[in-house]
Amino acid sequence: MQPKLTIGPILFHWSVDQKLDFYKKIADETDIDTVYLGEIICSKRAVFFDQYYEQVADKLKRAGKKVVYSTLAEVLIKRDRNIIQDFCDMSETEEIEVNDASALLHISGKAHRLGPMMNVYNEDTLAHLAAQGAYHASLPCELPRQSIKIMAVHAKKLGVSLEMQVFGRMPLALSARCYHARAHKLTKDGCQFVCEQDPDGMVLKTLDNKEFLAINGIQTLSYSFLNLTNELKQLQNLGVEYFRLSPHTNDMVATANVFNQLLNDTISPREAMFKIRDTGVKEPFANGFYHQKAGNQWVITQNGS
Amino acid sequence: MPLPKHMPKFEKLPALLLKPVPLFLLRPIAQHITTKIGKKHPHLFARLGKHTSTRYLIKPTNIPLVALLIPNQQTPTMQIFKPSQTPAHDAVIEGKFLFLLSMLDGTSDGDALFFNRELTIGGDTEAVVCLRNALDDVEGSVAADIADVFGPAGRTILGFLRRKEAQ
Amino acid sequence: MTIKMKPKANKFTKPELVCPAGTPASMRTAVEAGADAVYCGFQNATNARNFPGLNFTPDEMQKSIIHAHKNDTKILLAINTNPPAGKIQLWKDAVDLGAKFGVDAFIVADMGVASYIAAHHPNIRLHLSVQAAASTPEALNYYCQQFGVKRVVLPRILTIAEIKAIMQQVECEVETFIFGNHGLMVEGRCSLTNYVTGLSTNMDGVCSPASQVKYEQDEDKNLSTILGEYTIDCFDKGENAGYPTICKGRYRTPVRDAGYYAFEEPLSLNVSNLLPELMQIGVSALKIEGRQRSRAYVKKVVSSFRAAVDNIMQGGTADIASLIALTEGHKQTEGAFKSKKWR
Numbered sequence: 156m157q158p159k160l161t162i163g164p165i166l167f168h169w170s171v172d173q174k175l176d177f178y179k180k181i182a183d184e185t186d187i188d189t190v191y192l193g194e195i196i197c198s199k200r201a202v203f204f205d206q207y208y209e210q211v212a213d214k215l216k217r218a219g220k221k222v223v224y225s226t227l228a229e230v231l232i233k234r235d236r237n238i239i240q241d242f243c244d245m246s247e248t249e250e251i252e253v254n255d256a257s258a259l260l261h262i263s264g265k266a267h268r269l270g271p272m273m274n275v276y277n278e279d280t281l282a283h284l285a286a287q288g289a290y291h292a293s294l295p296c297e298l299p300r301q302s303i304k305i306m307a308v309h310a311k312k313l314g315v316s317l318e319m320q321v322f323g324r325m326p327l328a329l330s331a332r333c334y335h336a337r338a339h340k341l342t343k344d345g346c347q348f349v350c351e352q353d354p355d356g357m358v359l360k361t362l363d364n365k366e367f368l369a370i371n372g373i374q375t376l377s378y379s380f381l382n383l384t385n386e387l388k389q390l391q392n393l394g395v396e397y398f399r400l401s402p403h404t405n406d407m408v409a410t411a412n413v414f415n416q417l418l419n420d421t422i423s424p425r426e427a428m429f430k431i432r433d434t435g436v437k438e439p440f441a442n443g444f445y446h447q448k449a450g451n452q453w454v455i456t457q458n459g460s
Numbered sequence: 461m462p463l464p465k466h467m468p469k470f471e472k473l474p475a476l477l478l479k480p481v482p483l484f485l486l487r488p489i490a491q492h493i494t495t496k497i498g499k500k501h502p503h504l505f506a507r508l509g510k511h512t513s514t515r516y517l518i519k520p521t522n523i524p525l526v527a528l529l530i531p532n533q534q535t536p537t538m539q540i541f542k543p544s545q546t547p548a549h550d551a552v553i554e555g556k557f558l559f560l561l562s563m564l565d566g567t568s569d570g571d572a573l574f575f576n577r578e579l580t581i582g583g584d585t586e587a588v589v590c591l592r593n594a595l596d597d598v599e600g601s602v603a604a605d606i607a608d609v610f611g612p613a614g615r616t617i618l619g620f621l622r623r624k625e626a627q
Numbered sequence: 628m629t630i631k632m633k634p635k636a637n638k639f640t641k642p643e644l645v646c647p648a649g650t651p652a653s654m655r656t657a658v659e660a661g662a663d664a665v666y667c668g669f670q671n672a673t674n675a676r677n678f679p680g681l682n683f684t685p686d687e688m689q690k691s692i693i694h695a696h697k698n699d700t701k702i703l704l705a706i707n708t709n710p711p712a713g714k715i716q717l718w719k720d721a722v723d724l725g726a727k728f729g730v731d732a733f734i735v736a737d738m739g740v741a742s743y744i745a746a747h748h749p750n751i752r753l754h755l756s757v758q759a760a761a762s763t764p765e766a767l768n769y770y771c772q773q774f775g776v777k778r779v780v781l782p783r784i785l786t787i788a789e790i791k792a793i794m795q796q797v798e799c800e801v802e803t804f805i806f807g808n809h810g811l812m813v814e815g816r817c818s819l820t821n822y823v824t825g826l827s828t829n830m831d832g833v834c835s836p837a838s839q840v841k842y843e844q845d846e847d848k849n850l851s852t853i854l855g856e857y858t859i860d861c862f863d864k865g866e867n868a869g870y871p872t873i874c875k876g877r878y879r880t881p882v883r884d885a886g887y888y889a890f891e892e893p894l895s896l897n898v899s900n901l902l903p904e905l906m907q908i909g910v911s912a913l914k915i916e917g918r919q920r921s922r923a924y925v926k927k928v929v930s931s932f933r934a935a936v937d938n939i940m941q942g943g944t945a946d947i948a949s950l951i952a953l954t955e956g957h958k959q960t961e962g963a964f965k966s967k968k969w970r
Binding site: 229230231235236239255260263272277278279281282283284287295296297299301304309325326329330331332333337338339342344357358359360364367368370375377443444448449450451 | 709711714737759766772817823827856858876878882883887889890
């Protein structure tokens, strides 16, 4: 099968205009196969963009993109639970990616996708979920090559397609507390949406000034950017078919085009690396998880720089 | 944990006890204790795993001596040095004698002592954690084993220390 | 025959006191101190406290279970990590060994492991670990329906009101934490350690592995705690220290340039004051955290809570103020249990 690029859900709290502009460009200017829509981090933010999903989805579909709705990664209060229920109710007509076990209760027996927050680490878990109707799984970003390889063998037998994130900050942790609010001496309930100030996350440095992590509301991400350009070919050979780009404020259209060129073998991984740098990523790249090393590490591979 | 008021007085006791003992006398006693504990609790070494050959420096802060422990299953060794002659080591555990003893004895929680800054750890942290966990699985009292080496006088002093600690 | 009731005794069901054990000695200590059940794990990645020098060999497990059962104490075997593809046999072997030795329940997080137990050992109770990160009635009921889970361990992030609401909607028993490490990261969904060390909390059962922890103390007794390449925290002379876990470190960000606890303070959870309320709402089991702690800790915490639970059953109160000495940074919190203002 021809490998395909996907755009993950926007993890950060972008303004309505920023989101509309982003999806317009993705629709008009990229060869992206699938776009994941939805607020997966904070249900408080969801209200801002709810009314636009239909028009965005429409536009993307008319441009030949597949649209999938991603559900909340952390489900705690009644509002969250209702949102999950609403999304799952759409599963007859729309594709749904679940990111929390709460959604499984509603969607079991119906076709659905498994998001990267779902802790699908092994073939037995995949087999169980496939039996409940999962036909596509985005694997956790910390899964190493050895395990991806085995997952791919079993996924094929189960008729499940696999996806891996290949670009963007790595999702590392979720919390019940909003760390953006905490930094601003606020609480989640009275957060004033301060997370809007950091469209790529709020960088945390160590006390000795080393950049470390990025905060996005209740989520903690890596400071470094995942970049699997060097590993893309190998991932394809293992049997992974979908490659996820996680949206940032760098030039995502250019980023998508670089990855497309890479998938089409029209540029080398080395060239791709430089071009991705040129899209406006100042942060260090990392690929450690794939190589079973610390996730912040940059492992130099045989074919790459 | 605010220190019990009686403690500062009694923690000086071991120093008083040990002071008159010349190093050349103390060394065989320390080795004897170590050999005895090693023989009595062989499962301790399994729990230590790769750290049986780690060189642990034990520094009681209120006694002018340091001890180098190498758990080595066949021949566990405990050597005593003057602080000025501190030997090469992989890990350091530093604290007041009574705290080190009570931790060894399973009556104090090492983590609590560490949170409280009563215990300082240096070098190979994993080795220290591993030793702590291995010793924690030794039932009965290691402190009693040590006291036994000193005969009735040792047992009397230990009993005295414990009573004070319990107050 | 008429049974004379003590006038003030409470009528609710007595909850099970579930206690930690990192070694056989700790296990015996917990049994002696009055644990109703003890949870423990093997010496490998199959459990979430895979720390050096800790946990049980198969032989130790077998003997410990015999000892516990002689004393009417249950043994709950924690097999609560996520096996990465290709290594799941280690987890299945741990399950089979546990079944052979007669464990009273398995505590699991991974759906693959849960389905193996449901298929091969359907007569052994299944408890859902907090590592499964299930915090809603829907998520919890999914596990109950799919795998026959008999008890769920709730995350430390819920208020008593929320726990009560969940209990009314789930199909099984509920267990809650009452004492120990206070974590706000959703357990089972944290890769921070792996990002820094290459060892995964979910797959390897480690959190801030000691092998990559360094303590550096300068001449003025200022203490730095370092994990991998990152300084996690610095403590002034005499300032109480914490574990070098990433989520308990101090960091800088433009709006808090002096450094602050970005995630949480080094606090320990102690809900002893809320114990009567937890028992009143009918929680089935009360869990004490700390398999990595010493048997001195086990003895003190277990016996204190044993007395507290028994007193409350008799209409009395819980008096366990002395436990503060065992808490991290010597600070404690009722955490999420009281209100959700901290979120």
